[in-house]
Amino acid sequence: MTEATPLPRYAVIGNPIAHSRSPEIHAMFSRQTSKPLRYERLLAPVDGFAQAVAAFVAEGGLGLNVTVPFKLDAYALAAGRLSSRARLAGAVNTLSWRDGAWHGCNTDGVGLVSDLLRLGVRLAGASVLVIGAGGAARGVLQPLADAGCARLHIVNRTAARAEELAAAWRASGVSPQTQVTAGALTDAATADGWNLVVNATASGLQNAAPDLPRGLYAAGAAGYDMMYGARPTAFMKQAEADGAALTADGLGMLVGQAAESFFIWHGVRPDPAPVLAALREALVAGR
Known part of the structure; x- marks a missing residue:
């Protein structure tokens, strides 16, 4: 019996991070597009962003959404491999591991x-x-x-x-x-x-x-x-x-920037509408 192929690994990194809805959003995008993946929350020490990202790569990580307070750290990490959007924004919220290096974009x-x-x-x-x-x-x-x-x-x-x-x-x-x-x-x-x-x-x-x-x-x-x-x-x-x-x-903006990150990583553009509707329902219900 052969071992199952591990799922492509992604995460949202920040501090604090427990409140992030990104795992829910990307799980819904995954089901919608039939793109299996593993997506989690990654809590990094305020002064330990680079070390946390290095550990994530060592464990097979392929992409990160970046939230407060690390968007400038992510910008520095991807220096020289930034999209025009990231350069003009002066910050990175989407990191992609390609060709042995991090590439940065801003999808906000x-x-x-x-x-x-x-x-x-x-x-x-x-x-x-x-x-x-x-x-x-x-x-x-x-x-x-x-x-x-x-x-x-x-x-x-x-x-x-x-x-x-x-x-x-x-x-x-x-x-x-x-x-x-x-x-x-x-x-x-x-x-x-x-x-x-x-x-x-x-x-x-x-x-x-x-x-x-x-x-x-x-x-x-x-x-x-x-x-x-x-x-x-x-x-x-x-x-x-x-x-x-x-x-x-800004709930629609949150879903929209996540959809753009998903497209950057997977080459498939998900439909944000049903994901936004599900998130809104959960928010109103206090979930």
């Missing part, structure tokens, strides 16, 4: 854009307000520009950080057709309103919304929070009260 922005399109948000020619100037904001600029957004305005509690991000983007020379500007939270308003407002801050962790002026939303505009929960987030409530025609949280 692709996940956001795919979910916005699913929701029916028109991005071609759109004026978009991005709240926050950290890694989450940086990771979505290129995909939003590639989707045809005409203007991206980045605001942050510390205006200098927003200005720095906008300047770095302009210096990259990518998507020159998209105007990228920046300012403070108090600079968030514009005369005609925004077609889309994206909350890329972690304010939802404190069940709070960013301190924004009123009158941000153009007719038919959308408010999108990268955070998600069983109930509408504080930002979603704020957006609805300020006139947003559509509000959504």
